[in-house]
Amino acid sequence: MYKKLIAALLKRGLQALIVALIVGLVSFAMMQALPGDAAFRIAAGRYGYDLMDAAAAEAVRQELGLDRHWSLQLFDWLKALAQFNLGESFIYRGSVSEKIAVQLGHTLTLSLSALFVSILIAFPIGIYTGLNPNGWADKFFLQLSIFVRAIPPFAVGLTLVLIFSVHLKLFPVAGFRSFHHLILPAFTLGIGMAAVSNRVIRDSVLEAMHSDWQLFSRIKGLPSGLTLRAHVLRNAALPSVTYIGVQMAYLIEGVVIIETLFAWPGIGHALIHAIFGRDIAMVQGTALTLGLIYVGLNLVIDFLCSFIDPRSAKS
């Protein structure tokens, strides 16, 4: 068992190293390929249009050494990375890793809460509709899922705010300092996720219910409740967990619009600003962190799957 664990960790560790290198190189190359003078962009991001001018851009160019050959700039970044240093933000000064740590914390809080909400909604609905396929509930939730999925998250968020903040006055409109602030953005994202995942869970449950082993367990005399708990749900959980893992990956970087709507500080928001402002150090650092999180996420999903289905770990 431990051997397996160490092997899996080593495999993912190596994968992480390769991801880090590729993400760093690709994001650097993409930033270099963008048209326009980076010094002007960075100065614009720093000082705003009231104070930014050609002199400020020149000062930025000198300070950051942007006139050096690109290979030298890349070498410096790689050298610093080898010492676990992501460097300083070109626009905001200050350490990139500190900024990412703050923003990532908020993004993970929001993403995990949204995940929690989506599981809370999707599992009961998915299991019920899977056990009662083509019934009225199945048809109703299919329509509802399509409807919810078709609305952009921004509109879902605004609707929730109008109902729960403006009319019912239950939750604040925006902000992030208290648990109350988390509810609406988490539900906005969670509802969107649940709209798809409840269908995945439904299909998995349905498939499990039609399988030979399900029939066998019933024939051998197991009661339906026990069959459901011990066999059907465990088997149905496998594709569901994998799918939720994929959703989570999208979520971490895909919440930009929700972060902006609810004034929630997050990494997606930071990455977009960094790309607009040509904050190369910040883009590389953020992309690298996201890349590594995906590797980590894969690892967690692997472990969860082998926990749910020990056969896959043995094979």
Add this chain to the structure above:
Amino acid sequence: MFTKSLAALGMALAFSTIAFAHDSAHEEKTVKIAAPWEITSFDLAISGYVIQKLEIMENLVDADENGVLRPGLATDWAASEDAMTWRFTLRNNVTFHDGTAFNAGTALTALTRAWKQPGVLSKAPIKSITAEDNVIIFEMEKAFAALPALLAHATTIIPAAASFDEAGAPVAFVGTGPFKVSAYTPPQSIDLERYDNYWGKKAKIAKAGYLAAGRAETRALLAETGDANLVFTFDPAGFNGLQAVDSVETIAVPIPRVVTLKVNAGHAFFADPKARQALSLAINRQAIATSITRFPEAAASQLFPPALNSWHNTDLPKLEYDMEKAKMLLAELGWQKGEDGILVKNGERFAIQLRTFPDRPELPLIATVLQASWKEIGIELDVSVANYSQIPAGHQDGSLHVALYARNYGLTPDPIGTVLQDFAAGGGDWGAMGWENAQVAQALEEIAAKGDVEKRAKNIALVSSIIQEELPLIPITWYQHTASIDANLEDVIIDPLQRSYGLSTMRWKK
């Protein structure tokens, strides 16, 4: 079991990472401010303007809402007779939020740093800054009367030594102002507490919070629900909607910011003032101000808005909208309609590019209005909406035709610094391009150098009338600063110069 453990994990994470923060019924309510500007960095060259507005740090020179200078951390100031030396006497018994004393040393360090960074001081003709007892001395390269106004700008606020680490990198916001920082989450929010050892009149409210909310919809909803008590900058729809809400008062204050067109007068198409006048005549400012910015009274009749008091020239004839006259002027310059309706001269089509940016959402809309109305007089306009840095970049490499942006002439209480950058010999990145006028340059030099009130007024009148005639910049609309105020707050002052949110003077109604 699996679902249960996930649920537990989710709950644990949610609760452990987020602290509860509720206003208890016994404690005085926190005044919450919402505005679009993020506080991205401890670097004051970047975030100083929000730190100044929140009254965390102060300047040597302060200004009231009419732009009249008053003592700040300096009690008085005076220039030598030739205006080559300025002496600012510092206030005694002032302490920073960390308890350390404010003195000439900290002021000198802060001002020297501000002078070396991009900002208003780096543009002033300063030769040296020194300290002597409790006096800060500026030696100038040439006579400069506007220095006190520059020392009221956000880039010249005075931080404590504790705002920087040993290597000199900014790491905290420690100032002398009536409020100190109790929590900061970049780029979104900052929490404030009253500073009880403040040297001046202490703030009436005990706590305040600032939230950067990027979307106008969010800000309007924050105002409507009372989740924010003071909210700044709305889109027209949100602003109109709030007027029906009883719990808030809405206010629109004219500010010295102008939507303006920069025209490359060095380009063959625009070298003759008649061409620039024709562009101006073909702009329906009233329609733009009514339908896009939604303040009909803000259609610009000249460059300097009424909010600029002494610079607004009431004697000037208004800029007109007259398409026929515009066509006539272009015809006089030898332009003739081609087959496709676009003007042609010497085989060249009147096809130009306008550069603008989306950070101010009304700009691309105004650009498309210009595109339609200039087409009527035979000018083909290609609108390029991108990063605003393409405007100074285009000025530098000469590739710019026309650019549309919002220029702030209220950066400092006296706009001369900005006007000098825009219209002095050689023009400026955000000002005239390929245009020079010896009379204007001479008058501006005199305004900058001397404090003589009468002469100054004459020079200002001369500058504004030449600019109106020659139109190196073509003004379109003036700005209104929109805000909503919780009906339970009183003594709220909305500063048209946007130097302060007025936190230290406001209070909750009893």
